Amino acid sequence: MGVKQRAAVEQLPLYVQGKSIPNAVKLSSNENPYPPLESVARVVGEQLGSFHFYPDMSAAAVVNRIAEHLGVRPAEVAVGAGSVEVAAQLVNASASEGDEVIFAWRSFEAYPILVQISGATAVGVPLTADERHDLPAMAAAVTDRTRLILLCTPNNPTGAVIRRDELERFLADVPKDVLVVIDEAYTQFGDDPDAVDGLDFFRRHENVAVLHTFSKAYGLAGLRIGYAVAREPVAANLRRVAVPFGVSALAQAAAIASLDAQEELDARVRLVVAERGRVLAGLREAGWSVLDSQGNFVWLRAGERTGEIDAALREHGVVARAFMGEGLRVTIGSPEMNDRFLAALAGVPPIVAA
Numbered sequence: 001m002g003v004k005q006r007a008a009v010e011q012l013p014l015y016v017q018g019k020s021i022p023n024a025v026k027l028s029s030n031e032n033p034y035p036p037l038e039s040v041a042r043v044v045g046e047q048l049g050s051f052h053f054y055p056d057m058s059a060a061a062v063v064n065r066i067a068e069h070l071g072v073r074p075a076e077v078a079v080g081a082g083s084v085e086v087a088a089q090l091v092n093a094s095a096s097e098g099d100e101v102i103f104a105w106r107s108f109e110a111y112p113i114l115v116q117i118s119g120a121t122a123v124g125v126p127l128t129a130d131e132r133h134d135l136p137a138m139a140a141a142v143t144d145r146t147r148l149i150l151l152c153t154p155n156n157p158t159g160a161v162i163r164r165d166e167l168e169r170f171l172a173d174v175p176k177d178v179l180v181v182i183d184e185a186y187t188q189f190g191d192d193p194d195a196v197d198g199l200d201f202f203r204r205h206e207n208v209a210v211l212h213t214f215s216k217a218y219g220l221a222g223l224r225i226g227y228a229v230a231r232e233p234v235a236a237n238l239r240r241v242a243v244p245f246g247v248s249a250l251a252q253a254a255a256i257a258s259l260d261a262q263e264e265l266d267a268r269v270r271l272v273v274a275e276r277g278r279v280l281a282g283l284r285e286a287g288w289s290v291l292d293s294q295g296n297f298v299w300l301r302a303g304e305r306t307g308e309i310d311a312a313l314r315e316h317g318v319v320a321r322a323f324m325g326e327g328l329r330v331t332i333g334s335p336e337m338n339d340r341f342l343a344a345l346a347g348v349p350p351i352v353a354a
């Protein structure tokens with residue numbers, strides 16, 4: 001007889017990492033295609049002689065630097081080992097058995113897993129036909145058991161953003177004692193002037209928090225650091241439920257160095273955004289119906305053809321993130337990687353919207 005384990009845990013799906021295949025182009029994890037900046041690598045190198053010590057658990061230097069960068073108070077910033085850990089902190093600080101957490105679906109695949117780990121009930125509200133958050137339906141899903149609402153803009157994997165006006169209406173409908181988190185993991189890649197700016201909403205709404213990461217635009221996915229900006233009592237609770245020493249000294253130093261290299265990193269973001277435009281144009285030229293994306297990825301709604309398209313891409317050495325029966329998310333890589341993707345699709349009959 002085995003040891004007793006939580007039934008809820010045994011039923012959890014495993015988080016699926018984007019696949020790597022030797023010699024293939026990996027476009028499955030929304031990573032930054034460019035290698036670490038020299039200035040950031042140098043600072044990380046300087047830490048290598050001291051990793052026999054624990055990092056600063058309060059991460060004071062990086063928290064202060066983030067606060068200064070955003071114009072918020074350090075007490076309103078809580079860090080974690082990637083924003084996925086901070087998302088777990090937000091869920092664990094807000095909800096447990098008997099409570100409900102609402103998010104759009106499909107969205108970031110960690111959301112339902114994190115909610116189930118907490119013991120709370122995950123309430124996934126289907127996206128609209130044009131791949132956007134259905135905010136009226138999400139507001140209607142709120143009950144007196146709702147503790148947390150996770151919004152993802154731009155949405156992973158569909159690339160759609162939430163507009164300011166629709167979020168304003170949504171927040172007017174949601175009870176003020178329900179925490180609304182705006183996950184902006186991909187916000188730096190957005191160029192839609194009507195899109196939500198999470199910090200603006202954080203400043204004006206007591207129940208709004210923002211989730212940011214250094215993994216995507218800042219290219220630190222392997223070092224693991226992300227943060228929430230939340231009102232002080234919420235941020236304090238995030239520190240209470242955080243994994244102690246979860247953010248390494250290397251990650252803390254790299255995040256500071258990355259904020260110091262903002263212009264260089266912005267230039268890389270602009271390259272990815274330009275490539276996104278080129279990839280979308282290439283797809284449309286080849287006859288594919290594909291919606292605009294504000295993330296560092298594009299979304300092919302392929303339904304039943306998802307497996308077939310995934311196999312065709314792999315045959316040509318391109319790995320995308322396939323959600324069987326739904327579609328494929330393809331990260332925007334370097335120009336060479338994107339050319340491989342477009343070439344790999346050349347022999348595939350395009351999906352044309354009805």
Ligand SMILES: Cc1ncc(COP(=O)(O)O)c(C=O)c1O
Pocket residue numbers: 029030081082083084085108152156183185186212213214215221225226
């Ligand atoms: C929407 C969204 N939020 C959060 C994350 C977590 O990123 P990280 O833990 O690397 O900060 C991801 C990663 O793919 C994401 O897509």
